[in-house]
Amino acid sequence: MTWALAALAAVLVLDALRMRGRVGALGRLEAAADTDTGTASASASADPAAGYQIIPAPGATVDPATARAAAAYARTHQLDVLDLVPRDLPAIRAMTLAQLVDPPRYRRDRLGPGRTAGHALLISDDVAVRAQVTPPSDAVAFTTLAARLKHFGRADVVIAPAERARPQPVNLRFQILRVLIGPTTAMALGALPLFWTLMGLGIWLRPVPGLIALGAWQLQPLLSLAGTRLRPRDLPLVFLFRAPIELYLLVRTIAGRRATAAAAALRPDYDRLLSSGTTTFWEPRRDTCPLCASPDLVVHLRNTDLLQHKPGRFTLERCRGCGHVFQNPRLSLAGLDFYYKDFYDGLGAAGMEFVFGFGAAPYHARARMVREIAAPRRWLDVGAGHGHFCIAARDDLPDTRFDGLDLSESIEEAQRRGWIDTAHRGLFPDLAPRLAGTYDAISMSHYLEHTLDPRAELAAAHTALADRGCLLIEVPDPEFWLARLLRRYWLPYFQPQHLHLLSVANLERLLRDAGFTAVAWHRGRAHQRVDFFFASYLLLDQLGPSPRLPWRWRGAPAAIRRTLVWTLGAPLIIAGIIVDNLAGPLFARSRVSNTYRVVATKGATAAPARE
Secondary structure, three states: OHHHHHHHHHHHHHHHHHHHHHHHHOEEOOOOOOOOOOOEOOOOOOOOOOOEEEEEOOOOOEOHHHHHHHHHHHHHOOOOEEEEEEOOOOHHHHHHHHHHOOHHHHHHOOOOOOOOOOOEEEEEHHHHHHOOOOOOOOHHHHHHHHHHHHHHOOEEEEEEOOOOOOOOOHHHHHHHHHHHHHHHHHHHHHHHHHHHHHHHHHHHHOHHHHHHHHHHHHHHHHHHHOOOOOOOOOHHHHHHOHHHHHHHHHHHHHHOOOOOHHHHHHHHHHHHHHOOOOHHHEOOOOOOOOOOOOOOEEEEEEEEOOOOOOOOEEEEEEEOOOOOEEEOOOEOHHHHHHHHOOOOOHHHHHHHHHHHOOOOHHHHHHHHHHHOOOOOOEEEEEOOOOOHHHHHHOOOOOOOEEEEEEOOOHHHHHHHHOOOOEEEEOOHHHHHHHHOOOEEEEEEEOOHHHOOOHHHHHHHHHHHEEEEEEEEEEEEOOOOOHHHHHHHHOHHHOOOOOOEEOOHHHHHHHHHHOOEEEEEEEOHHHOOOOHHHHHHHHHHHHHOOOOEEOOEEOOHHHHHHHHHHHHHHHHHHHHHHHHHHHHHHHHHOOOOOOEEEEEEEEOOOOOOEOO
């Protein structure tokens, strides 16, 4: 216990110094050349300098001199979006900002989520037009706008010395944090009482090292902020009374947690969709394998919707003839519409942005795998979503034109962001004829398992590709042994969205039948370190699901249950992350992992290169 408390004290001090370093790395606006002291109205988007606009948070004002200095800073550093941080930002908000923003990484990371101090934004006129910006109605809408706008250009966070912070509505704090830190909000809030419990236990069992650890936590505000460019007026108060202040904020945050207006507005729509039950959401069960037509089928797994908690039970069956795993009975078009609704867009858009923006390494690995075989001039990413792969792959293939195809409105947002050059919205087999022979490369990353008919998708790719063009496919590997260990909590089962889980042998057969030759495979190298993290996440979310989903509305007891589950379960999430990172290098060197990818060429005859 003594060593554990000493390690905790060291971690707290190092964390404070890390926050201090991040605050020190924030840019700072220079004083304006004139002494104009008027203010820009919070209700209008002032235009303090040609080419830029100020978007203040509701109730905030921005000094015109600050606006001019911000525009000059943005022009000098070639920025499109600039978050203005008041110098007197309250201590806890300042520490939260320092926890979330690593300034050098924030400036260069185009995929990561946007952050804000909640005061004001400077944006270019071009971004305002492309993003179709409208004035935010409240602090949550402002935070959401700031998170979204980061993906429309080069962004930074800068200290504005002349600005003065306004209080943030405590009753909206949960929703603001939900925008800033995404699906892990409940876990982050639950970690604080868990920390206090462990600290109290440590002080009881080992008073001296326990008090040292408590002192390190109490000193964090001073260590991270005192003497920096930020000057929180409440810093002495937070230093002296951090525990009661943090407890008050936690209670008010949890008490103020409520469904967003968007979620509440969707309740009648979901009530209508579910009024006749879910029987229309499935096609008739088939008696034969969709790949080899064998009638020898066996139940592989039964599961529920662990991700959205929408009603229904789903069955994956396995063909004993070819080993193919597929959903049976399969979702109908009405079922697909229902279960995809509010997952990738709508209510789920912000959460999926966190998932897809988590790291660019897999995107670069896919692009480089194709680059080793050919240098495509035009690339189509099928199932592109918001275009995360395309914007990351430009670093590896700067001379390639990237287009995207998807069924949802996200693909049009991707084009407005500038992440793709051309958006194609619709079903790939329907659009392929007018794209015939257009592309040198096509990618289908975690797409084929979602489709009704993989054969039709491969035929569409063959049509849209030029001769000897490359097709990159990345899918989950159903042969991975952890699937048998984790069962329903193995993320790649992903019910009800994953309709087909293709083994390497089955996909190679489908490629050959469609006129492709597989020329390169990555198996262990394609592993993603997420198995145990998501297994623990899915378990906790099943035990304590959100009580305010439009299709699953619950009251206060469910909210209390969720808080307790995520508070007590936080160590399980942390353990999952540790195990994933420890086991990841071993899986990466193995023959089979949770993911594999293949590059196949249209009409090529070269022998496939195995990993």
